[in-house]
Amino acid sequence: MPAAQPSVFASVAFLKIHDFGRRPVVEQTRLRAQLEAAVAVTLHALAEPSRVVLDAADGVALVVFGDPRGALRIAERALSAGAAGLPLAIGITHGAVRQTGEGAGEGLLGDGIAVAAAIAELAGPQKLLLTREFRAALADAAPGAEAAVAGAGTHTDASLRSHELYRPDAFAARRRARRYAAATVLAALCLVGSGAGYRAAIEGPRAYAGRVAADLKGAAAKAQERALRLLQQTGR
Amino acid sequence: MAKKRKENQIGRYRILGELGRGAMGVVYRAEDPSLDRVVALKTISLANADEDRKSYEKRFLLEAKAAGKLTHPNIVTIFDYGEEEDLAYMAMELLEGADLRTRMRQGEIAPLEAVEIALQVADGLGFAHETGVVHRDIKPGNIMLLERGAVKIMDFGIARMRHADHKTSTGMVLGTPRYMSPEQIAGQPVDQRSDIFSLGTVLYEMLTRTMLFAGDDVNQIAHNLANAEPVPPSRSNPAIPQIVDFITARALKKDPAVRYQDAYEMAADLRDALAEMRGRAPAPRNGDAEATHTMKLEPGAHKPPLAPAASAIARDTRLPLSRLFDSEAALERLAVPKHSARLARAPRQVGLLRRILRDRPVRRLCAVALVAALLGSWIAIG
Numbered sequence: 186m187p188a189a190q191p192s193v194f195a196s197v198a199f200l201k202i203h204d205f206g207r208r209p210v211v212e213q214t215r216l217r218a219q220l221e222a223a224v225a226v227t228l229h230a231l232a233e234p235s236r237v238v239l240d241a242a243d244g245v246a247l248v249v250f251g252d253p254r255g256a257l258r259i260a261e262r263a264l265s266a267g268a269a270g271l272p273l274a275i276g277i278t279h280g281a282v283r284q285t286g287e288g289a290g291e292g293l294l295g296d297g298i299a300v301a302a303a304i305a306e307l308a309g310p311q312k313l314l315l316t317r318e319f320r321a322a323l324a325d326a327a328p329g330a331e332a333a334v335a336g337a338g339t340h341t342d343a344s345l346r347s348h349e350l351y352r353p354d355a356f357a358a359r360r361r362a363r364r365y366a367a368a369t370v371l372a373a374l375c376l377v378g379s380g381a382g383y384r385a386a387i388e389g390p391r392a393y394a395g396r397v398a399a400d401l402k403g404a405a406a407k408a409q410e411r412a413l414r415l416l417q418q419t420g421r
Numbered sequence: 422m423a424k425k426r427k428e429n430q431i432g433r434y435r436i437l438g439e440l441g442r443g444a445m446g447v448v449y450r451a452e453d454p455s456l457d458r459v460v461a462l463k464t465i466s467l468a469n470a471d472e473d474r475k476s477y478e479k480r481f482l483l484e485a486k487a488a489g490k491l492t493h494p495n496i497v498t499i500f501d502y503g504e505e506e507d508l509a510y511m512a513m514e515l516l517e518g519a520d521l522r523t524r525m526r527q528g529e530i531a532p533l534e535a536v537e538i539a540l541q542v543a544d545g546l547g548f549a550h551e552t553g554v555v556h557r558d559i560k561p562g563n564i565m566l567l568e569r570g571a572v573k574i575m576d577f578g579i580a581r582m583r584h585a586d587h588k589t590s591t592g593m594v595l596g597t598p599r600y601m602s603p604e605q606i607a608g609q610p611v612d613q614r615s616d617i618f619s620l621g622t623v624l625y626e627m628l629t630r631t632m633l634f635a636g637d638d639v640n641q642i643a644h645n646l647a648n649a650e651p652v653p654p655s656r657s658n659p660a661i662p663q664i665v666d667f668i669t670a671r672a673l674k675k676d677p678a679v680r681y682q683d684a685y686e687m688a689a690d691l692r693d694a695l696a697e698m699r700g701r702a703p704a705p706r707n708g709d710a711e712a713t714h715t716m717k718l719e720p721g722a723h724k725p726p727l728a729p730a731a732s733a734i735a736r737d738t739r740l741p742l743s744r745l746f747d748s749e750a751a752l753e754r755l756a757v758p759k760h761s762a763r764l765a766r767a768p769r770q771v772g773l774l775r776r777i778l779r780d781r782p783v784r785r786l787c788a789v790a791l792v793a794a795l796l797g798s799w800i801a802i803g
Contacts, residue, residue: 193755193764206671206679210690213667221745228746234754238746242653242670246740250751250764279768284755285739291752294739318768325768329780365782372786373793380797387803 190284192295196256196277196322198247199301200224200263203272203310205243216271220244223266223273227259239293244273244305246298248282253322254330257315261353264313276304277315279322303342304350317349332361431510432503434462446508453500453512460500460512463576467507485511487554488577495545497565497575516573522561525627532654532661533698535627538564540691541572542620547684549577550613557611559619560600561626598639599632603646603675606639614677617684621672628654628661628669647675656741664694 202216224238224245231249239246249256260275280297300316308314314337324331335354341347385393429436434451440461441448451462485502488511492498501512521538524530530538542564549556556563556577563576598606602618605611625633633651636642651673653666668690674680681687742748754760771780777787 190755191761191765193761194767195764206674209686210664210667210671211693213671214664217663217667224746233747233750235751237748237751238743239740240653240743241740242650245743248751250754284752286741290741292739292741296738298740299738321770322768324771327779328771328776329782362782365786369786369789372790376790376793376797377800378797380800383801384803 192281192283193250194279194322195251195282195297196249196253196279196319197282197297197301198249198256198260198263198275198277199241199244199298199305200247200260201241201244201274201276201302201305201308203274219266219269219271220273223263223269223271227262227266230259230262231255237293239298241302246301248293248297251326253279253319253326257319257323257333257353260313264311272310274305274308274310275313276301276306276308277313277319278304279316279319300346300348303344303346304348307340307342307348307350312352314350314352317351320351329358333358431462431464431508432501432505432512434460434510434512436462450515451512458500459515461515462510462512464508464510467504467509482509485509487552490552491549491554491577493545493548495541495572495574496549496577497573499577513575516565516567516575518565518567520562520575521564521566521623521627524566525561525630529630530627532628532658532665533695534570535624536665536691536695536698537570538566538572538627539620539624540688540695542574542623543617543684543688543691545572545574546613546616546620547688549574550616550684555611555613556616556619557605558597558600559616559623560597561623564623598642599634599636601642601646602677603643604677606643606646612677613683614680617672617681617687618674618677620684620687621669625651625654625669625673628665629657631657633673659744662694662697664690664697668694 200220202213202220205213205216208216224247228236228238228247231252235250235252235255237248237250239248247256247259249259256277260277264273264275266273278297278300280295280300282293282295282297284291285294286292300318304314304316315334320331320334323334333353333355334351335357337350337352339347339349381393381397387393388396431449431451433455434449434453437450437452437459439447440450446463446465449462449464450459452459482502482504485499489499489502497516498514499511500514503510519527542559546556546559554577556574558576559574563574565573565575567573600619600622602611602615605615605618622633625631629652634642634645634649636645651669653663654669655661655663655666668687671679671681671690672687681690755764776783778784
């Protein structure tokens with residue numbers, strides 16, 4: 186493998202076992218096995234060519250290429266494994282990574298990994314935090330998908346680097362859809378109403394109202410006539 | 422000194438021969454005539470400690486007394502202490518065997534044996550710590566391997582004096598700092614957790630045959646101690662179970678508060694690891710495993726992969742591939758220029774047109790607005 190591989194952008198989900206270093210070794214071994222099982226189960230949702238799994242001392246990092254939604258989905262599934270007693274803290278970002286080393290030393294390096302690890306440090310147990318960069322990647326991959334996350338404030342990591350963070354919000358997308366539906370109705374009413382208003386201003390409100398009423402009456406009469414004719418035809 | 426002291430005699434001990442010689446003094450094979458017992462007589466010259474000789478002697482005596490309290494199968498027994506002229510001496514049990522440093526030079530130590538040795542040292546340290554004695558100089562040269570697998574810790578007490586010497590050093594290459602804990606090398610007060618760190622480095626060295634925090638001088642070692650994250654030993658030898666990785670990682674925590682708090686705790690985990698290792702069949706030693714191991718030892722070979730904890734990754738952003746999950750397909754994909762070029766693109770901001778075309782609520786809003794606008798226009802035109 187060539188020494189200098191080009192760097193690429195990928196979504197990195199760092200799955201960190203919360204407080205791993207302070208736990209007894211027997212518990213560490215159990216939690217690690219549990220994490221590996223959870224990752225093995227959730228990974229099936231991703232195509233093999235689109236993901237790399239990296240080992241960390243206190244967790245694993247999933248690097249997903251070209252599928253930020255997949256990365257988020259996997260992370261959320263892994264987090265739900267926490268219900269089985271696996272205290273996971275997950276940080277997700279979208280950043281640069283590069284292949285490095287060879288043989289036993291083969292791995293990835295890059296800012297994407299560092300940031301995801303830092304975010305996982307910031308996230309508490311059973312929490313998933315993601316960065317603005319990841320949100321942007323979500324939006325780029327599927328405009329509107331970024332609506333499924335809500336702001337979680339700005340945090341500074343141990344390296345004094347500030348991160349604008351977000352968290353998944355199951356209701357955020359629904360709330361947005363409702364807002365857009367309301368805006369759609371409002372826009373339709375405004376546009377139709379402004380056309381009617383313009384006409385009323387030209388003809389005079391009374392004359393316009395009378396004409397509209399007459400038009401409506403005429404239309405109703407026509408509709409009634411058509412309905413009767415239709416009934417007669419059906420009766421024959 | 423030579424005038425008053427009888428030739429071939431120190432205190433009441435008759436010198437039979439020299440066992441070894443170090444920077445601090447000489448170890449003799451000596452005979453205790455009163456008990457007709459052959460002992461190892463460790464001597465330390467006090468001649469170069471004129472300035473603070475009193476405190477030097479006092480500390481040595483205190484430490485020797487403390488070490489003399491320790492009667493444990495994994496600690497060398499101290500029989501006697503004394504001073505004569507400018508020599509301080511300690512009579513201790515004569516151990517027949519080789520020290521761990523010599524054993525490591527002779528060849529590879531099997532993981533099972535390494536864990537057994539570490540377990541016995543941890544047991545010995547646990548007892549010493551319980552008695553209030555901190556060794557402060559755990560290193561392969563101070564661990565004696567006897568016949569039938571018995572292990573004894575040596576040099577209790579003398580370590581302290583060596584650290585006093587170490588404080589005056591100005592960056593020369595020293596052997597001991599390589600096994601020191603971060604707090605010890607920083608000159609901060611140390612407790613039993615410092616010994617645990619040192620034992621961690623010894624265990625790591627036995628398992629991987631690599632000096633964990635090697636450096637050309639004390640400053641470099643101190644820097645490595647503060648910054649380098651140990652690679653899990655199983656990375657270089659797949660026969661090592663994961664639990665041993667966790668044990669070394671825990672013992673080698675830079676923050677003493679998250680390290681093992683006492684050596685018995687570490688011993689308990691080592692016992693678990695030993696049970697696990699004994700319970701499973703030895704890993705096949707195929708060519709690949711050998712090659713991996715050899716590569717690690719070669720000077721100038723590629724650095725082994727790091728698997729630091731999340732808190733340490735900011736310093737070194739590298740992580741190794743997982744051994745459990747196959748990532749080959751993705752790496753092959755990355756190697757294809759067409760794919761890597763596509764993935765090299767940073768996320769773009771979503772433009773209005775793309776937003777309208779691909780974001781359903783926005784698309785619906787725009788469509789309805791368009792229809793409403795047409796309807797409004799039709800009404801307006803009349």
